[in-house]
Amino acid sequence: MKPCPNCGKENQPEATFCMDCGFDLVQTGQLPKDESVDIICSACQAINPATSLFCTQCGAKIVKEAEGGGKTMFFGAMQEKGKAKLVLVKGGGFEGVSYNLNSTDHLAGRAEGFILFPEDRYCSPKHANFFYFGGKFFVSDENSLNGVFYKLRTPVELKDGMLFRVGEQLFRANYNKEYQRLEGVEKHDDGTEFMGSPASGNPGFTITHILEDGRVGSVIHIETETFTIGRENCSLNYADDQFISGKHARITKSGGKYFLADNGSKNGTFYRITNEQELFHGDYVFIGQQLLRVEITQ
Numbered sequence: 001m002k003p004c005p006n007c008g009k010e011n012q013p014e015a016t017f018c019m020d021c022g023f024d025l026v027q028t029g030q031l032p033k034d035e036s037v038d039i040i041c042s043a044c045q046a047i048n049p050a051t052s053l054f055c056t057q058c059g060a061k062i063v064k065e066a067e068g069g070g071k072t073m074f075f076g077a078m079q080e081k082g083k084a085k086l087v088l089v090k091g092g093g094f095e096g097v098s099y100n101l102n103s104t105d106h107l108a109g110r111a112e113g114f115i116l117f118p119e120d121r122y123c124s125p126k127h128a129n130f131f132y133f134g135g136k137f138f139v140s141d142e143n144s145l146n147g148v149f150y151k152l153r154t155p156v157e158l159k160d161g162m163l164f165r166v167g168e169q170l171f172r173a174n175y176n177k178e179y180q181r182l183e184g185v186e187k188h189d190d191g192t193e194f195m196g197s198p199a200s201g202n203p204g205f206t207i208t209h210i211l212e213d214g215r216v217g218s219v220i221h222i223e224t225e226t227f228t229i230g231r232e233n234c235s236l237n238y239a240d241d242q243f244i245s246g247k248h249a250r251i252t253k254s255g256g257k258y259f260l261a262d263n264g265s266k267n268g269t270f271y272r273i274t275n276e277q278e279l280f281h282g283d284y285v286f287i288g289q290q291l292l293r294v295e296i297t298q
Helices: none
Strands: 084-090 098-101 105-109 128-133 136-141 148-151 163-166 169-176 204-210 216-222 226-230 247-254 257-262 269-272 284-287 290-296
Touching: 136 148, 148 163, 257 269
Parallel strands: none
Antiparallel strands: 084 098, 084 290, 105 128, 128 136, 148 269, 148 284, 163 169, 163 269, 169 204, 204 216, 226 247, 247 257, 284 290
């Protein structure tokens, strides 16, 4: 058997990569010491130089990683120029762990691939793929149940059926031609009509609050030019969601279309990708409950 110098896993003699952590077993030296790794502030998630004692953004005291913490998971002997690294920002209790992506494809999920989150029940066995194509870096959804969510940088058009997250709240956007009928209400043969509320006209654009286990929550009909979502003093408020900012996100109507934008919130606004999404330095991606930050080596 061939022991991995990174995690100690026993691998088959012919193995070139560790089946647990992906370390390159071809190299003969010990795991390189990286003393210049940036430090993430536990208070505001800002990136600070390795020598920092206090956060350059919020002033909080920097807590150094314990011995063996914040280790790097290798998918090649060295991090190549122009290649990507994923840093786990939130999820699984392994915050600060990073993954150097020097191969072509890098599968991530609960049970399949090199980037594994076995304790995350919201991750599908094979959830996402991070890959290079044409000199660019992408992520794709591998037909997962909960999808891959990308943190938007600029306003994005809300298409029919599009899912997006604000804090811990999940929504679906829909363009409607008619109001949904209430189940169990039928027209009787005796000529009696059901008496409901007067209709206000075309139902137009709605967002549906999606609850755990896929249950449908409230359906909100948006009839204003601007609709805000946040913790307080917004069109729609979630006071108990600790991940939502005061005025977190907004939906704006323009030219008959609706656009989703972030209002400079602390945790950002995410939408579910439907095709391959190109990734750039500083991007954030959610798979299951794992929040990953993209860093491109310059």
